[in-house]
Amino acid sequence: MPLQIKLGAITLDCPEPLVLAEFYQQATGLEPHPKSNADFAGLIGEDGLLIGFQRVDGYRAPSWPGQTVPQQLHLCFNVGIEDGLGEVEARLLALGAAKPDHQPHDEAEARVLIDPVGHPFCLVRR
Template identity: 40%
Template sequence: MQFEKPVIDCPDPRRLAAFYARLLRLQVLENAPDWVVLGREEGMRELAFQRVHPWVPPTWPDPEQPQQMHLDIRVDDVEAAEALALSLGARRAPGSPEVGYRVFLDPAGHPFCLVHGRSPVDDPRMGFDTTR
Protein backbone atom coordinates (compact mmCIF):
# COMPACT_ATOMS: atom_id res chain seq x y z
CA MET A 1 0.00 0.00 0.00
CA GLN A 2 1.25 3.50 -0.84
CA PHE A 3 -0.13 6.94 -0.08
CA GLU A 4 -0.75 8.75 -3.37
CA LYS A 5 -1.96 12.32 -2.74
CA PRO A 6 -4.60 14.43 -1.02
CA VAL A 7 -7.57 15.47 -3.17
CA ILE A 8 -9.24 18.79 -2.42
CA ASP A 9 -12.88 19.40 -3.27
CA CYS A 10 -13.58 22.81 -4.78
CA PRO A 11 -15.89 24.66 -7.17
CA ASP A 12 -13.19 25.38 -9.82
CA PRO A 13 -10.28 22.90 -9.93
CA ARG A 14 -8.25 24.79 -12.52
CA ARG A 15 -8.42 28.06 -10.58
CA LEU A 16 -7.51 26.50 -7.24
CA ALA A 17 -4.77 24.35 -8.79
CA ALA A 18 -3.25 27.46 -10.39
CA PHE A 19 -3.14 29.12 -6.96
CA TYR A 20 -1.34 26.18 -5.32
CA ALA A 21 0.93 25.57 -8.32
CA ARG A 22 2.29 29.10 -8.04
CA LEU A 23 2.38 29.11 -4.23
CA LEU A 24 4.19 25.75 -3.96
CA ARG A 25 6.12 25.89 -7.26
CA LEU A 26 4.44 22.77 -8.60
CA GLN A 27 3.60 21.89 -12.17
CA VAL A 28 0.30 20.78 -13.62
CA LEU A 29 0.47 17.07 -14.45
CA GLU A 30 -3.18 16.43 -15.33
CA ASN A 31 -5.59 19.15 -16.44
CA ALA A 32 -9.28 18.50 -17.05
CA PRO A 33 -12.23 20.79 -16.29
CA ASP A 34 -13.24 18.75 -13.24
CA TRP A 35 -9.86 17.28 -12.17
CA VAL A 36 -6.34 18.74 -11.89
CA VAL A 37 -3.22 17.09 -10.45
CA LEU A 38 -0.04 18.91 -9.40
CA GLY A 39 3.45 17.65 -8.65
CA ARG A 40 7.10 18.68 -8.51
CA GLU A 41 7.91 16.57 -11.56
CA GLU A 42 6.31 14.07 -13.94
CA GLY A 43 5.05 11.05 -12.03
CA MET A 44 4.95 12.85 -8.66
CA ARG A 45 1.19 13.23 -8.25
CA GLU A 46 1.27 15.24 -5.01
CA LEU A 47 -1.91 17.33 -4.83
CA ALA A 48 -5.20 17.06 -6.71
CA PHE A 49 -8.36 19.13 -7.05
CA GLN A 50 -11.82 17.91 -8.01
CA ARG A 51 -14.99 19.82 -8.83
CA VAL A 52 -17.96 19.27 -6.51
CA HIS A 53 -21.56 20.48 -6.82
CA PRO A 54 -22.84 22.07 -4.77
CA TRP A 55 -19.72 23.61 -3.23
CA VAL A 56 -20.03 24.49 0.45
CA PRO A 57 -16.83 26.17 1.64
CA PRO A 58 -15.52 25.72 5.17
CA THR A 59 -16.10 28.61 7.56
CA TRP A 60 -13.09 28.10 9.77
CA PRO A 61 -12.93 28.56 12.72
CA ASP A 62 -16.74 28.18 12.88
CA PRO A 63 -17.59 24.59 13.99
CA GLU A 64 -20.96 24.77 12.20
CA GLN A 65 -19.14 24.28 8.88
CA PRO A 66 -15.73 22.81 9.88
CA GLN A 67 -12.46 23.25 8.01
CA GLN A 68 -12.73 19.74 6.52
CA MET A 69 -8.94 19.68 5.97
CA HIS A 70 -6.02 22.07 5.85
CA LEU A 71 -2.49 22.10 4.50
CA ASP A 72 0.58 22.99 6.56
CA ILE A 73 3.22 24.61 4.34
CA ARG A 74 6.68 25.10 5.87
CA VAL A 75 8.42 28.30 4.79
CA ASP A 76 11.83 29.86 5.49
CA ASP A 77 10.70 33.47 5.11
CA VAL A 78 7.15 33.88 6.40
CA GLU A 79 6.92 37.53 5.34
CA ALA A 80 7.80 36.72 1.73
CA ALA A 81 5.52 33.66 1.73
CA GLU A 82 2.64 35.72 3.11
CA ALA A 83 3.14 38.41 0.47
CA LEU A 84 3.11 35.76 -2.27
CA ALA A 85 0.03 34.01 -0.88
CA LEU A 86 -1.89 37.30 -0.63
CA SER A 87 -0.84 38.36 -4.14
CA LEU A 88 -2.18 35.04 -5.50
CA GLY A 89 -5.60 35.54 -3.91
CA ALA A 90 -5.32 34.11 -0.40
CA ARG A 91 -6.62 36.06 2.58
CA ARG A 92 -5.70 36.00 6.27
CA ALA A 93 -8.03 33.93 8.44
CA PRO A 94 -9.43 35.57 11.56
CA GLY A 95 -9.22 34.28 15.12
CA SER A 96 -5.99 32.31 15.30
CA PRO A 97 -3.21 32.55 17.93
CA GLU A 98 -0.62 32.03 15.15
CA VAL A 99 2.39 31.10 17.26
CA GLY A 100 4.84 29.56 14.78
CA TYR A 101 2.31 29.66 11.95
CA ARG A 102 -0.03 32.02 10.13
CA VAL A 103 -3.47 30.90 8.94
CA PHE A 104 -4.83 31.86 5.53
CA LEU A 105 -7.81 30.94 3.37
CA ASP A 106 -7.19 29.90 -0.23
CA PRO A 107 -9.38 31.31 -3.04
CA ALA A 108 -12.00 28.56 -2.44
CA GLY A 109 -12.02 29.14 1.35
CA HIS A 110 -9.88 26.19 2.54
CA PRO A 111 -7.63 27.12 5.45
CA PHE A 112 -3.89 26.58 5.13
CA CYS A 113 -1.01 27.44 7.43
CA LEU A 114 2.34 28.95 6.64
CA VAL A 115 4.50 27.25 9.27
CA HIS A 116 7.74 29.04 10.09
CA GLY A 117 10.71 28.61 12.36
CA ARG A 118 12.81 25.53 12.90
CA SER A 119 11.25 22.17 12.24
CA PRO A 120 11.09 19.95 15.33
CA VAL A 121 12.13 16.90 13.26
CA ASP A 122 14.46 15.98 10.43
CA ASP A 123 12.84 15.89 7.01
CA PRO A 124 14.44 13.08 4.96
CA ARG A 125 13.20 14.71 1.74
CA MET A 126 15.44 17.72 2.43
CA GLY A 127 18.66 15.70 2.58
CA PHE A 128 19.85 17.48 5.72
CA ASP A 129 18.99 17.99 9.38
CA THR A 130 16.39 20.79 9.58
CA THR A 131 16.58 21.01 13.38
CA ARG A 132 20.01 22.72 13.42
Protein backbone atom coordinates in the same frame (compact mmCIF):
# COMPACT_ATOMS: atom_id res chain seq x y z
CA MET B 1 4.72 -4.35 11.73
CA PRO B 2 3.17 -1.32 9.95
CA LEU B 3 1.86 -1.64 6.43
CA GLN B 4 4.26 -0.53 3.74
CA ILE B 5 2.10 2.15 2.17
CA LYS B 6 3.00 5.63 0.94
CA LEU B 7 0.69 8.60 0.59
CA GLY B 8 0.13 9.14 -3.13
CA ALA B 9 -2.44 11.94 -3.33
CA ILE B 10 -4.42 14.53 -1.43
CA THR B 11 -7.57 15.84 -3.13
CA LEU B 12 -9.50 18.99 -2.30
CA ASP B 13 -13.11 19.62 -3.28
CA CYS B 14 -13.66 22.94 -5.03
CA PRO B 15 -15.93 24.71 -7.53
CA GLU B 16 -13.28 25.24 -10.27
CA PRO B 17 -10.35 22.77 -10.25
CA LEU B 18 -8.17 24.55 -12.81
CA VAL B 19 -8.44 27.88 -10.97
CA LEU B 20 -7.55 26.41 -7.57
CA ALA B 21 -4.74 24.33 -9.11
CA GLU B 22 -3.29 27.53 -10.60
CA PHE B 23 -3.30 29.20 -7.17
CA TYR B 24 -1.44 26.30 -5.57
CA GLN B 25 0.90 25.94 -8.56
CA GLN B 26 1.94 29.58 -8.19
CA ALA B 27 2.24 29.15 -4.42
CA THR B 28 4.33 25.96 -4.49
CA GLY B 29 5.98 25.73 -7.90
CA LEU B 30 4.67 22.18 -8.32
CA GLU B 31 4.18 20.97 -11.89
CA PRO B 32 0.64 20.67 -13.33
CA HIS B 33 -0.54 17.14 -14.07
CA PRO B 34 -0.72 16.73 -17.87
CA LYS B 35 -4.28 15.35 -17.77
CA SER B 36 -5.75 18.20 -15.72
CA ASN B 37 -9.16 19.33 -16.93
CA ALA B 38 -12.22 21.30 -15.82
CA ASP B 39 -13.45 18.45 -13.58
CA PHE B 40 -10.15 17.35 -12.01
CA ALA B 41 -6.80 19.10 -11.95
CA GLY B 42 -3.62 18.09 -10.23
CA LEU B 43 -0.12 19.17 -9.26
CA ILE B 44 2.76 16.73 -8.96
CA GLY B 45 5.59 16.98 -6.43
CA GLU B 46 9.12 15.71 -6.96
CA ASP B 47 8.39 12.77 -4.68
CA GLY B 48 5.36 11.82 -6.80
CA LEU B 49 2.75 13.15 -4.37
CA LEU B 50 -0.26 14.51 -6.25
CA ILE B 51 -2.35 17.38 -4.91
CA GLY B 52 -5.69 17.06 -6.67
CA PHE B 53 -8.60 19.45 -7.06
CA GLN B 54 -11.99 17.97 -7.92
CA ARG B 55 -15.11 19.78 -9.05
CA VAL B 56 -18.01 19.57 -6.62
CA ASP B 57 -21.38 21.01 -7.61
CA GLY B 58 -22.84 23.07 -4.78
CA TYR B 59 -19.44 23.41 -3.08
CA ARG B 60 -19.61 25.16 0.30
CA ALA B 61 -16.46 26.74 1.69
CA PRO B 62 -15.38 25.72 5.20
CA SER B 63 -16.23 28.20 7.95
CA TRP B 64 -12.89 28.26 9.75
CA PRO B 65 -12.40 28.49 12.69
CA GLY B 66 -16.08 27.69 13.26
CA GLN B 67 -17.62 24.38 12.35
CA THR B 68 -20.86 25.42 10.62
CA VAL B 69 -19.21 23.91 7.54
CA PRO B 70 -16.25 21.82 8.82
CA GLN B 71 -12.81 22.54 7.40
CA GLN B 72 -12.61 19.02 5.91
CA LEU B 73 -8.86 19.28 5.33
CA HIS B 74 -6.01 21.44 6.59
CA LEU B 75 -2.73 21.65 4.68
CA CYS B 76 0.51 22.87 6.24
CA PHE B 77 3.40 24.23 4.17
CA ASN B 78 6.90 24.55 5.60
CA VAL B 79 8.59 27.89 4.99
CA GLY B 80 12.36 28.15 5.18
CA ILE B 81 13.68 30.70 7.64
CA GLU B 82 15.45 32.51 4.80
CA ASP B 83 12.13 33.10 3.00
CA GLY B 84 10.39 34.62 6.02
CA LEU B 85 6.74 34.05 6.86
CA GLY B 86 5.84 37.69 6.13
CA GLU B 87 7.27 37.60 2.61
CA VAL B 88 5.59 34.29 1.75
CA GLU B 89 2.31 35.48 3.29
CA ALA B 90 2.39 38.69 1.22
CA ARG B 91 2.97 36.73 -2.00
CA LEU B 92 0.08 34.36 -1.23
CA LEU B 93 -2.26 37.23 -0.38
CA ALA B 94 -1.38 38.79 -3.74
CA LEU B 95 -2.28 35.48 -5.43
CA GLY B 96 -5.76 35.49 -3.87
CA ALA B 97 -5.38 33.96 -0.40
CA ALA B 98 -6.99 35.66 2.60
CA LYS B 99 -5.85 35.97 6.20
CA PRO B 100 -8.53 35.36 8.83
CA ASP B 101 -8.56 37.38 12.03
CA HIS B 102 -8.30 34.23 14.16
CA GLN B 103 -4.64 33.18 14.35
CA PRO B 104 -4.22 30.36 16.90
CA HIS B 105 -0.41 30.28 16.77
CA ASP B 106 2.44 32.66 17.55
CA GLU B 107 2.68 34.55 14.25
CA ALA B 108 6.47 34.32 14.33
CA GLU B 109 6.12 30.53 14.03
CA ALA B 110 2.94 29.89 12.00
CA ARG B 111 0.13 31.67 10.20
CA VAL B 112 -3.25 30.50 8.97
CA LEU B 113 -4.38 31.61 5.53
CA ILE B 114 -7.47 30.74 3.50
CA ASP B 115 -7.17 29.67 -0.15
CA PRO B 116 -9.39 31.32 -2.78
CA VAL B 117 -12.25 28.84 -2.21
CA GLY B 118 -12.12 28.74 1.59
CA HIS B 119 -9.77 25.90 2.60
CA PRO B 120 -7.61 26.90 5.57
CA PHE B 121 -3.89 26.18 5.34
CA CYS B 122 -0.88 27.01 7.48
CA LEU B 123 2.52 28.46 6.77
CA VAL B 124 4.91 27.00 9.32
CA ARG B 125 8.42 28.29 9.92
CA ARG B 126 10.89 25.41 9.66
